[in-house]
Amino acid sequence: MARYLATRVGLGVLTIFSVVLLTFLLMFVVPGDPARAIAGPRATPQVLALVRANLHLNEPVMTQFWRYLVGMLHGDLGVSYIQNQPVATLIAQRLPATAELGLSGLALELILGGALGVWDGLRPKRSRLLAVVNVGLLSVPTFSLAFLLLLAFGYELSWFPIDGGTGGSRIVLPALTLGLFGMPYYANVVRDSMQETLAAAYTRTAVAKGLSRGAIIRRHVLRNALSPVLTMAGLDFAILLSGVVFVETVFGWPGIGQLQTQAFYDVDRPVLMGTVVVAAVLVVIATLTIDLLRMLIDPRTRVQAR
Amino acid sequence: MIAAGAGTTADRRRTQPAGLSVSDLHVRYGSSHAVRGVSFSVPAGRTLALVGESGCGKTSVALAVSRLLPAGATLEGSVRVGGLDLACAAGRELRDARGRVVAYMPQDAMAALNPVQSAGRQIAEVLRHRRGLGRRAAAAGAVALLAQVGIRDPHTAARRCAHELSGGMRQRVMLAIALAGDPQVLVADEPTTALDVTVQAGILALVRRLVAETHMTLVWITHDIGVVAEIADDVAVMYGGLIVEHGPVREIFERPAHPYTGALVRSPRLSRRAAAKEPFDAIPGSPPLGEFPPGCPFHTRCAHALAACAERMPETLQIADGHRVACHLTGQRA
Numbered sequence: 001m002a003r004y005l006a007t008r009v010g011l012g013v014l015t016i017f018s019v020v021l022l023t024f025l026l027m028f029v030v031p032g033d034p035a036r037a038i039a040g041p042r043a044t045p046q047v048l049a050l051v052r053a054n055l056h057l058n059e060p061v062m063t064q065f066w067r068y069l070v071g072m073l074h075g076d077l078g079v080s081y082i083q084n085q086p087v088a089t090l091i092a093q094r095l096p097a098t099a100e101l102g103l104s105g106l107a108l109e110l111i112l113g114g115a116l117g118v119w120d121g122l123r124p125k126r127s128r129l130l131a132v133v134n135v136g137l138l139s140v141p142t143f144s145l146a147f148l149l150l151l152a153f154g155y156e157l158s159w160f161p162i163d164g165g166t167g168g169s170r171i172v173l174p175a176l177t178l179g180l181f182g183m184p185y186y187a188n189v190v191r192d193s194m195q196e197t198l199a200a201a202y203t204r205t206a207v208a209k210g211l212s213r214g215a216i217i218r219r220h221v222l223r224n225a226l227s228p229v230l231t232m233a234g235l236d237f238a239i240l241l242s243g244v245v246f247v248e249t250v251f252g253w254p255g256i257g258q259l260q261t262q263a264f265y266d267v268d269r270p271v272l273m274g275t276v277v278v279a280a281v282l283v284v285i286a287t288l289t290i291d292l293l294r295m296l297i298d299p300r301t302r303v304q305a306r
Numbered sequence: 307m308i309a310a311g312a313g314t315t316a317d318r319r320r321t322q323p324a325g326l327s328v329s330d331l332h333v334r335y336g337s338s339h340a341v342r343g344v345s346f347s348v349p350a351g352r353t354l355a356l357v358g359e360s361g362c363g364k365t366s367v368a369l370a371v372s373r374l375l376p377a378g379a380t381l382e383g384s385v386r387v388g389g390l391d392l393a394c395a396a397g398r399e400l401r402d403a404r405g406r407v408v409a410y411m412p413q414d415a416m417a418a419l420n421p422v423q424s425a426g427r428q429i430a431e432v433l434r435h436r437r438g439l440g441r442r443a444a445a446a447g448a449v450a451l452l453a454q455v456g457i458r459d460p461h462t463a464a465r466r467c468a469h470e471l472s473g474g475m476r477q478r479v480m481l482a483i484a485l486a487g488d489p490q491v492l493v494a495d496e497p498t499t500a501l502d503v504t505v506q507a508g509i510l511a512l513v514r515r516l517v518a519e520t521h522m523t524l525v526w527i528t529h530d531i532g533v534v535a536e537i538a539d540d541v542a543v544m545y546g547g548l549i550v551e552h553g554p555v556r557e558i559f560e561r562p563a564h565p566y567t568g569a570l571v572r573s574p575r576l577s578r579r580a581a582a583k584e585p586f587d588a589i590p591g592s593p594p595l596g597e598f599p600p601g602c603p604f605h606t607r608c609a610h611a612l613a614a615c616a617e618r619m620p621e622t623l624q625i626a627d628g629h630r631v632a633c634h635l636t637g638q639r640a
Contacts, residue, residue, distance in 0.1 A: 209483070
């Protein structure tokens with residue numbers, strides 16, 4: 001077990017390192033000159049040179065990468081070119097808003113998708129409701145869904161404020177967008193998993209015991225059917241916590257996604273890098289947690305871990 | 307090997323032993339007619355071996371008798387245990403009968419055990435449900451049952467999940483689940499087929515002893531004629547969805563009347579011949595699946611087939627006490 005954990009953590013560190021390296025190199029491929037973005041379009045070459053020297057932009061890429069890596073290991077993600085604040089502070093400030101939105105969205109997609117999946121999974125044929133949800137929600141891109149909700153419930157009906165920011169009922173529409181967006185994926189996975197479990201030989205054993213349908217489903221079907229959901233939810237958790245760019249932008253939600261978008265326009269490399277690093281760390285931690293949780297739920301996976 | 311005394315099983319028994327009587331059983335999967343009018347009866351406490359190659363319909367009979375046919379299969383005929391016709395039972399009546407009137411033991415115990423629940427919990431579930439035991443009493447009962455089915459360290463085994471148990475132990479756990487319901491009839495569908503010969507012998511001895519103690523009625527499905535000699539009182543030979551020969555085990559082995567039975571009875575010698583590098587003389591061809599030829603289903607593979615065999619189904623004739631056969635050859639001789 002200890003050896004398994006050590007291997008997994010080692011692999012996680014390697015993953016994060018690769019993501020950091022790749023993103024860092026990509027920053028230099030993407031067009032845009034941070035010095036120009038900082039100094040403005042009318043800056044003289046001398047000013048630009050000075051800015052570059054200050055930011056160590058003249059050094060070889062690998063030297064810059066080394067500098068970043070050492071800083072990162074000390075918890076220093078650099079200083080924003082534009083906002084002159086430590087990146088770590090900027091992200092920390094926005095984490096609560098992102099967490100609030102991400103967790104609400106995750107809860108909604110789990111509840112909506114899980115309920116629909118279980119309900120549909122108990123019928124032999126795919127229900128019309130699931131078909132409608134599939135066509136209706138899978139084919140609609142997030143941004144149309146976000147705008148539709150904004151238009152209908154924010155603008156026409158005025159049920160929710162649309163002035164941006166957090167607090168009060170402002171969470172409802174962006175969380176609902178995330179929930180509706182994720183719902184069909186969960187519904188389909190849960191349905192397929194329910195059908196598979198219902199057809200399993202051990203479900204037949206439960207029938208042969210003379211148990212009621214409710215007891216069979218509660219004790220033998222649900223727990224076994226819900227295990228793939230754990231994997232999905234864990235990854236979603238990591239992705240949602242590292243910021244949802246589009247939904248945050250549409251609803252003016254001041255989270256990490258919005259910070260990332262702004263940093264992209266500003267060629268604010270440290271902030272961009274910072275958000276990517278945080279996302280990578282979250283995903284690695286989430287996958288590890290999922291695997292450990294799955295071992296708790298499903299004893300079969302424990303054998304390989306020994 | 308056995309921890310619990312022989313008395314415990316008999317003391318625990320609350321239901322009267324009852325025999326099984328199946329008549330004119332038909333099973334259809336859509337247009338495929340898997341079982342075409344099968345009748346047999348097993349007196350209480352006796353063991354019937356249902357023998358035949360894969361595809362002859364024996365598993366369909368097992369699932370029909372246990373009322374575990376998959377959705378989409380249709381069942382006709384009657385399956386009587388005591389005063390109850392299982393074939394007609396539905397809803398509450400059927401649920402009450404499951405595990406108590408008839409229990410089913412499948413071939414693949416690995417798949418039949420819930421992979422994420424301990425063996426003890428899956429046995430205890432039946433004890434709680436069927437005997438209304440509390441959590442602790444049921445857990446203790448599960449351990450006692452595991453001991454009864456010959457598991458040496460029942461406390462440890464009770465905590466194990468299917469993948470942590472050996473093949474023989476898994477089958478013993480399935481047997482314990484079946485016994486937990488205190489069934490009148492146990493239908494075992496090739497439960498030892500996947501096991502080593504020595505493990506199989508241990509389980510056969512155990513089942514034989516349990517049948518003697520509890521007066522359970524046992525239907526043992528197998529394609530292995532060697533197992534039949536070990537466990538059965540009577541033998542029913544199935545071919546093409548029909549019972550072609552039925553009789554006491556000695557009769558069947560010593561005077562097989564149907565050519566198919568004759569070939570089956572000679573088949574165990576095959577393994578010895580293989581060791582001696584002699585050529586096989588297996589039954590040529592394979593059994594028909596779903597679509598049956600007119601007449602006797604075996605006539606396409608039968609070395610002694612007559613003209614009549616391809617035209618009409620032979621009648622079932624009684625050739626000795628309790629020994630019945632459906633073959634035109636027998637009819638001619640008589």
